[in-house]
Amino acid sequence: MNTLPPLFGVYKLAPKQIAYRQDYCIHCQCNRVAFLDRYWGILHIVFVPILPLGRVRSWRCSSCNLHPRLKAIPLDAWRVILAFVAFVPMTFAFWCMTPEPDTAETIWLCRGLLSVGVIWLAWWISGQMRAPGWVKQRAKEAGLVSTNICIRCGSGMVSTEPAHCPACGLERRES
Numbered sequence: 001m002n003t004l005p006p007l008f009g010v011y012k013l014a015p016k017q018i019a020y021r022q023d024y025c026i027h028c029q030c031n032r033v034a035f036l037d038r039y040w041g042i043l044h045i046v047f048v049p050i051l052p053l054g055r056v057r058s059w060r061c062s063s064c065n066l067h068p069r070l071k072a073i074p075l076d077a078w079r080v081i082l083a084f085v086a087f088v089p090m091t092f093a094f095w096c097m098t099p100e101p102d103t104a105e106t107i108w109l110c111r112g113l114l115s116v117g118v119i120w121l122a123w124w125i126s127g128q129m130r131a132p133g134w135v136k137q138r139a140k141e142a143g144l145v146s147t148n149i150c151i152r153c154g155s156g157m158v159s160t161e162p163a164h165c166p167a168c169g170l171e172r173r174e175s
């Protein structure tokens with residue numbers, strides 16, 4: 001086990017499959033069909049709901065249910081994750097303060113430094129999670145799904161942009 005346990009995640013309320021594509025899943029390490037789900041997302045940290053995210057769409061591997069192109073965060077990144085979890089509420093708190101004439105300079109300095117820190121940490125973490133470039137190419141070459149049959153109900157697809165199934169409404173997206 002060399003990845004971080006899932007300390008945070010997203011609760012998916014009223015999920016609906018809206019599209020599919022052929023993909024390469026970095027968790028299964030092979031080509032898979034992936035579904036695009038639309039749902040009401042709620043961010044949770046250690047299973048405590050924290051923040052409603054509104055209507056969200058995300059891809060999910062049809063076999064392992066994970067995002068096919070997002071890596072788990074490596075365990076040695078835990079310091080950066082902890083810094084991020086600590087910095088976000090701190091930054092928020094500084095932006096909520098009303099600067100008085102004698103404290104304004106300090107507050108604006110803290111706002112600036114913390115904001116830059118949070119953006120850098122988010123960028124670094126997302127870089128850790130991004131799949132290598134060859135994944136997209138492998139996904140295109142998969143040849144898993146027929147171009148004219150709906151993977152969910154077997155009806156003929158209509159070649160609109162993107163192609164869709166007139167019977168169940170599922171769309172087919174490019175890999």
Ligand SMILES: [Zn+2]
Nearest residue numbers: 025028061064
């Ligand atoms: Zn998978």
Ligand SMILES: [Zn+2]
Nearest residue numbers: 150153165168
């Ligand atoms: Zn269909």
